[in-house]
Amino acid sequence: KQEVTQIPAALSVPEGENLVLNCSFTDSAIYNLQWFRQDPGKGLTSLLLIQSSQREQTSGRLNASLDKSSGRSTLYIAASQPGDSATYLCALKGGSEKLVFGKGTKLTVNP
């Protein structure tokens, strides 16, 4: 059974800092990995999708990497801004249709 862990559960940084969010998983037989952002009381916004055959994806200030052999993914956020404050979730798709979610990292960027 796939298990997804996100560490830390919460992170507070000053504005402008570069930061890394971590996601680890137990089963390397994945189809893809997706990073989401969730604002309080809202739905999820897809940030980046990494297919199983890919090592990383970039969008603006965001870069996500995937290392299946070690069961890890990282989300790198450059030059953080207060508007980046949200909960970040990683989710994996394996052989079935459903996503397996981590519990998320709550990020606070302080002005």
Place this chain on the structure above:
Amino acid sequence: SAVISQKPSRDICQRGTSLTIQCQVDSQVTMMFWYRQQPGQSLTLIATANQGSEATYESGFVIDKFPISRPNLTFSTLTVSNMSPEDSSIYLCSVVNLVYEQYFGPGTRLTVT
């Protein structure tokens, strides 16, 4: 990317009543998913809804409690029946594209009193 809307966006309901949540997608999709997010928790899949067939429920979720309709390729409803305070959650519908990138609606925030 798919644009997904949900109605209502939030509701406060009495114990023992039922609420039907609507999910509308701006394009035709084969599979739609319903998730629940309890306070402070991550997302849990309730069921997968395919057009023209019965929904497939995950362990711990039953059709009598969470009946789902999928009348066409752009629309689905989830009913939360005989509600209790434990049903207070955000309910989200979701779809996937051809490369299995998943998109979520804005969610329905349900409070049961």
